[in-house]
Amino acid sequence: MAVSARESGGSRRYGQGREALLQAAVQVVADQGLRNLTYRAVARKAGVAHALVAHHFGSREALLTAALRFSLDNSVTTISARPGSGDLDALFVGLSTLVEANPHDQAFQYELILESRRRPELRPYVVDIYQTYVNALHAELEHAGVQPDVALTHVIYAAADGLVFHQLTIGNPDLTERSLQRLRSLLKTRCQDSDPAAATGIAGRRCEERGLQE
Amino acid sequence: MAVSARESGGSRRYGQGREALLQAAVQVVADQGLRNLTYRAVARKAGVAHALVAHHFGSREALLTAALRFSLDNSVTTISARPGSGDLDALFVGLSTLVEANPHDQAFQYELILESRRRPELRPYVVDIYQTYVNALHAELEHAGVQPDVALTHVIYAAADGLVFHQLTIGNPDLTERSLQRLRSLLKTRCQDSDPAAATGIAGRRCEERGLQE
């Protein structure tokens, strides 16, 4: 399916070139790699002249930085389906679906995390979104009575991140979901062990263990 | 520290150009990205003429494939410090040190896992090493009395993978180690819950809980 000119999508209006270029940059990186992030490739996908990239961003590096900011701003940072509910079963709900829905953004972000190893000016953005995720996760775990410290929060974040990375590259959303259920189980047992309130039933739905199959 | 000509390392002998190029390719990708994996960059780092790349590998793509094979063959696939011991405390021991010791190989492999999304011929290698890791992990977990299924093994693998990825990009080996301790704790509690033998002391050191601080 060869897409001509406007490369899939409605006609663009005057003044919308910049955003079109940012979206195009994310897509190009996601499905052709940083190697093929060229003025011409991005411009073609955005349906504009390639000189417009230089006009808006000045350089290829600046385009990449702007695209990362753009991608992160449009990213979902909710970690739970019912934030603040303390329900572990709501944690990471829909994660596999989210990856399936827009693999482009995910792939782009992983590419840029690796790139940030070599481009220090990208690091603040990477560190910032990590902190955002981890803070949200820490709050959820606390509400669930897990009594998390930095290390525990980190390893759970790492697990979710690893699951996303694996699904993105090798596939299989089903395995992701089943693995998330195991992760929740692990948290529940720790929760029961460490929270005496839950054991005596005082904390209500906290640390409730539900059926593993569904 | 500008390194001239031979670019750090003793003088190479006739017949060793191929391996030198493979090592150089891994290093170039790791610290300059796939974008700068060029005949000339690799040849410079290997201390040979750039035409030698084409002579040995035929094309840039073939060089990349060969470099991936080379990197995976030289990779450590032991998951435990005492394989088969059933000791959870030996699981993932030295992981942060391993990443610190050769970040090049790790970074190279992550770059190529992402690349395998676009180059189907790379996928078999990626899938293969994943299977190797997961199988080894599954065996260790079984010896430890964790009674793992595919999903549990997968999520633990994902956690370790996520920790490595994070350490590689954002840093902090200390956090990795402390997170691994939390991971082991989680496994031990599950182990105790699911393994009646451990509870009655029949299984010996299986599922033994040790002090969290050290």
Added chain:
DNA sequence: AGGAAAAATGTCCAATTGTTCAGTTGTAGG
């Protein structure tokens, strides 16, 4: 020693690259 095969080199080329620039088109405010 001699000759064949493999390893290694230097040179060449068309294609693509990032970037510059002079010019054109569209738009908002007076």
Added chain:
DNA sequence: CCTACAACTGAACAATTGGACATTTTTCCT
């Protein structure tokens, strides 16, 4: 309407790229 300014374009250019090729060097075998 018109003018100033931003968005946008097409053409140009030097540098770098992957790859091809003919040639030289090294090694190994008889």
